[in-house]
Amino acid sequence: MSLLEFEYVTLKFGGLTAVNDLSFEVEEGEVFAIVGPNGAGKSTVFNLISRFYDPYAGSIRYNGHDLLKAKASGVAAFGVARTFQNIELFEHATVLQNLLVGRHRHRKTNMLSEVLFLPSARRQELENREKVEEIIDFLDLQAFRDKMISGLPYGVRKVVEVARALATDPKLLLLDEPASGLSVEETTDMRWWIDDIRRQMGITVLMVEHDMGLVSGVSDRVLAMADGAKLALGTPAEVQSHPAVVEAYLGKAS
Amino acid sequence: MRIVFKTNYMQDIRPWKDAYQLCLYLILLAVVATAPWWLDDFYLGELTNVLIWAIAGLGLMILTGHTGQVSLGHAAFLAFGCYANVILLEAGVPFLIAFPLAGILTGLAGVTVAIPALRLHGIYLAIFTMALSILMDDVIVLAEPITGGVAGKYLGGVEIFGFLVDRWGTPVQFFWLVLGVAVLVTLGYINLLRAPLGRSFIAVRDSELSAQAMGVDIARTKMISFALSCAVSGWAGALMGMFSGAFNNETFSVLISIQLLMMIVIGGLGSIHGAFLGAIVIGFLPQFLSISKEYVGAVFGGNTVAIPGLEFGIFGMILIAFILFEPMGLYGRWLKVRTWFELFPFYRKDMFKRQKSYLKTERLR
Numbered sequence: 001m002s003l004l005e006f007e008y009v010t011l012k013f014g015g016l017t018a019v020n021d022l023s024f025e026v027e028e029g030e031v032f033a034i035v036g037p038n039g040a041g042k043s044t045v046f047n048l049i050s051r052f053y054d055p056y057a058g059s060i061r062y063n064g065h066d067l068l069k070a071k072a073s074g075v076a077a078f079g080v081a082r083t084f085q086n087i088e089l090f091e092h093a094t095v096l097q098n099l100l101v102g103r104h105r106h107r108k109t110n111m112l113s114e115v116l117f118l119p120s121a122r123r124q125e126l127e128n129r130e131k132v133e134e135i136i137d138f139l140d141l142q143a144f145r146d147k148m149i150s151g152l153p154y155g156v157r158k159v160v161e162v163a164r165a166l167a168t169d170p171k172l173l174l175l176d177e178p179a180s181g182l183s184v185e186e187t188t189d190m191r192w193w194i195d196d197i198r199r200q201m202g203i204t205v206l207m208v209e210h211d212m213g214l215v216s217g218v219s220d221r222v223l224a225m226a227d228g229a230k231l232a233l234g235t236p237a238e239v240q241s242h243p244a245v246v247e248a249y250l251g252k253a254s
Numbered sequence: 255m256r257i258v259f260k261t262n263y264m265q266d267i268r269p270w271k272d273a274y275q276l277c278l279y280l281i282l283l284a285v286v287a288t289a290p291w292w293l294d295d296f297y298l299g300e301l302t303n304v305l306i307w308a309i310a311g312l313g314l315m316i317l318t319g320h321t322g323q324v325s326l327g328h329a330a331f332l333a334f335g336c337y338a339n340v341i342l343l344e345a346g347v348p349f350l351i352a353f354p355l356a357g358i359l360t361g362l363a364g365v366t367v368a369i370p371a372l373r374l375h376g377i378y379l380a381i382f383t384m385a386l387s388i389l390m391d392d393v394i395v396l397a398e399p400i401t402g403g404v405a406g407k408y409l410g411g412v413e414i415f416g417f418l419v420d421r422w423g424t425p426v427q428f429f430w431l432v433l434g435v436a437v438l439v440t441l442g443y444i445n446l447l448r449a450p451l452g453r454s455f456i457a458v459r460d461s462e463l464s465a466q467a468m469g470v471d472i473a474r475t476k477m478i479s480f481a482l483s484c485a486v487s488g489w490a491g492a493l494m495g496m497f498s499g500a501f502n503n504e505t506f507s508v509l510i511s512i513q514l515l516m517m518i519v520i521g522g523l524g525s526i527h528g529a530f531l532g533a534i535v536i537g538f539l540p541q542f543l544s545i546s547k548e549y550v551g552a553v554f555g556g557n558t559v560a561i562p563g564l565e566f567g568i569f570g571m572i573l574i575a576f577i578l579f580e581p582m583g584l585y586g587r588w589l590k591v592r593t594w595f596e597l598f599p600f601y602r603k604d605m606f607k608r609q610k611s612y613l614k615t616e617r618l619r
Contacts, residue, residue: 050467076469084467090460092524093453096266100450101457105469107450111478114449115442121449122267128450129263168468 001064003028003172003204004049009058011044011228018044019055020228026172031198031205033215035239036225037248042208043085044228046174049206050082051075062172076105081170083161085177085208089149095160096145099135102167103128135166139193155186162193166201173197175207179214187214194218212240224248256596269444287433290426298425304537305432306493311518311529312439313486318515319524320452321479322459324376326511327383328487330390333506335360335488336495337394337401340409349412349419353492360488361481368480372473387508394503406502409495421497432493439486443526446482455479459524509566516573522583531584535572540565582606 002025011019019041026032034042047053048060051072060067062078070078081102090098106128109121136142139159144152149160158178165173178194179187191214197203198218209215215222216236224231224245232242239245258265258272270276289301314328338359342352367386374382394401401407411420419427446452454475457465462472495501513536521532543565580587586606594601 052463052466071471072466073469073471076467082467084464088461088464088467090457090464092460093456097453097456101453101465101468101470104450104454104457109449111451111482114451115445117445117449121445124450125267125448126263129267133263164464164468 002026003063004206005059005061006045007059007061009048009060010056011041011048011053012056018228019048021058022225022228022230023058024223024230024233026204026206028204029198029202030220031194031207031218033219033222033236034206034208034225035210035212035215035222036231039227040225041228042225043176045225046082046176046206046208049075049080049174076168079169079171080174081165081168081172082174083158083165083176083178085180087154087157087161089157089160089164091150092148094146094148095136095141095152095163096132098149098160098164099132099167100128102164103131105168131169132167135163138166138196139163155182158182158186158190162190166197166203170203172204172206175205175209177208177210179209179211187211190214191217212236216240267448269448283437287430290429295425298429299421300537300541302421302425302429302432303497304533305429305436306490306497307514307517307537308530308533309432309436309439309493310487310490310514311521311533312443312526313483313488313490314514315518315523315526315529316443316446316455316486317479317483319518319528320447320459321455321476321483323371323476323479324380324515325383325483326380326508326515327386327390328483328514329506329508329510330383330387331360331364331484331487332491332494332510333390333394334363334484335491336501336506337407338488339492340407340495341400343409343412349414353489356492357485357488360491361485364480364484364487365477367484368477371480372476384508384511387506387511391503391507402502404502406500406505407495408500410499412496421499428496432497435489435493439489440526447526451475451478513569516569518583520572520576520583522585525583525585527585527588528583531588535584536569539568539572543568 004026006022006024009019009022010017022041022045034045036042044053048055049062049067051067051070051074055068062080065078067075067078090101093101107124109118109124114121136145139162141156141159141163144156144160149157152160158181162175162178165175175194179190182190194205194207194214195218198205205218207219219236221234222236222239223233224239224242226244226248231244231248232239234242256272256274260266265271270279286301290298293301310328310332313331314325317323317325317328335356339352339356342355343349347355371379371382395403397403411418411423413419414427414431417427418424419431421428446455454465454470457468457470458472458475458479465475466472491506494505498505517532517536518528519532520535521530522528576583582589590606593606
């Protein structure tokens with residue numbers, strides 16, 4: 001059984017078919033990349049997994065569970081975390097607070113014990129802090145711990161988003177264009193981090209990315225999409241040389 | 255500039271930064287608590303009024319400042335709390351039970367209101383809540399057998415552990431009651447902000463989308479925010495009723511709602527300090543205006559007839575000035591001044607300037 005199974009998923013917005021009869025599986029422990037031209041439906045796939053959209057047809061299963069039965073806020077409880085293409089951080093909170101929101105799915109206390117800050121709430125906060133500090137160390141965010149997001153540069157925000165997703169303690173991490181807008185050095189850092197996330201933390205990574213250097217560097221398998229449908233699926237080298245992929249990017253040789 | 259060298263997590267989790275800060279706040283509390291000895295009865299009453307407004311401001315701050323849900327209808331909840339308190343007292347319930355219960359009932363009323371309000375955003379929510387405030391006026395008139403209608407109700411003193419607490423008879427005791435409630439609400443608020451629930455409020459305010467992806471149930475969180483906000487407003491309303499002694503359907507008009515919202519914007523949205531600073535402005539401005547009117551009259555020899563709407567006109571101008579020049583409110587200004595002194599001479603002009611917000615993921619719904 002695969003960790004994530006997409007079976008014949010179709011999503012239509014009015015007359016536009018954003019995802020067309022798409023099937024693929026993500027195996028546990030791999031880095032799986034989705035590539036494709038703009039408007040191919042890559043981010044839509046992510047939003048389907050996050051339950052922001054209801055598919056028109058098909059099924060999405062995660063670890064044997066029917067993901068379509070969960071609410072958008074219930075997906076995190078399965079251990080699925082994500083980042084967003086256009087950074088969706090909590091702007092008027094510090095990096096630390098953002099990461100602590102990531103711990104929300106592990107909340108065990110109730111409203112009353114929090115308002116009174118009973119020992120149980122204190123213990124929970126200490127546990128959360130320990131987890132979050134591990135991630136801050138892992139992604140080198142110490143210098144920004146108490147800074148407001150609204151004052152941070154773009155590159156750091158990208159990393160904070162990854163950190164916040166990691167703070168949820170996920171089994172499957174969805175990265176929506178982790179390297180877009182990053183400099184060459186930052187992209188290289190991101191590459192090693194994705195590698196470490198998979199190897200050290202044992203987290204399965206599903207990512208959408210345009211940077212082919214990053215994709216071929218870290219991913220085990222690549223899915224190429226165009227117009228909401230599957231073009232090719234295989235190792236990075238196979239996909240890059242696949243005639244349908246070349247045609248989608250470069251057009252037909254006359 | 256004081257730099258705290260952190261050696262364990264509790265230094266971040268506890269509400270104060272270091273012993274110095276804790277001392278400052280304890281001194282402030284001591285100064286305020288001893289006010290009956292250094293203030294005359296008139297100004298003590300004004301201070302009590304400011305504290306009551308601050309409690310109401312804290313109530314609205316939970317909803318508007320921290321959860322990002324605008325409410326122009328909090329006067330309705332002030333009224334609810336006020337009437338609930340009085341009706342319970344009249345039924346013979348002792349104050350120490352009636353008062354907390356009044357807040358809890360208001361909180362439950364808030365949840366009932368929140369259910370239809372959950373689907374509304376921004377301006378639509380503002381209109382919805384404003385309608386609520388207007389509606390409350392009529393409900394109080396219509397429910398005359400319970401509320402006394404236009405004639406209103408009268409509340410004398412209450413008894414706590416055998417002590418008479420009355421706004422006019424024993425203003426000092428009433429002041430301490432209000433101060434006690436204000437301190438307890440503030441402590442609860444601080445605890446909330448350092449716990450997961452408070453952070454989920456901020457998450458909902460800043461990005462509903464990613465809050466959901468982090469496992470925060472938006473509807474539930476908004477509902478809890480409404481409940482807490484309305485409960486605190488209920489307590490503030492109950493105290494307001496005790497402060498004014500007599501009240502009817504017009505005491506908690508929609509103007510109070512607007513004033514309340516103006517207050518937290520002037521004070522600084524999203525901070526506990528903001529509620530108190532805003533309350534000081536709202537509470538003392540009428541006194542300041544009447545004193546300055548006398549002064550102007552004395553200097554220029556004009557008459558000192560009250561100009562209708564002057565107070566609201568000046569509030570409006572202050573609000574416009576704040577939105578234009580200091581959107582972060584009085585508390586934001588204070589932070590800037592403090593940073594200027596702490597970093598002297600290295601303060602940069604654009605230090606607090608908000609960076610351009612990067613494009614947000616398109617609204618999915």
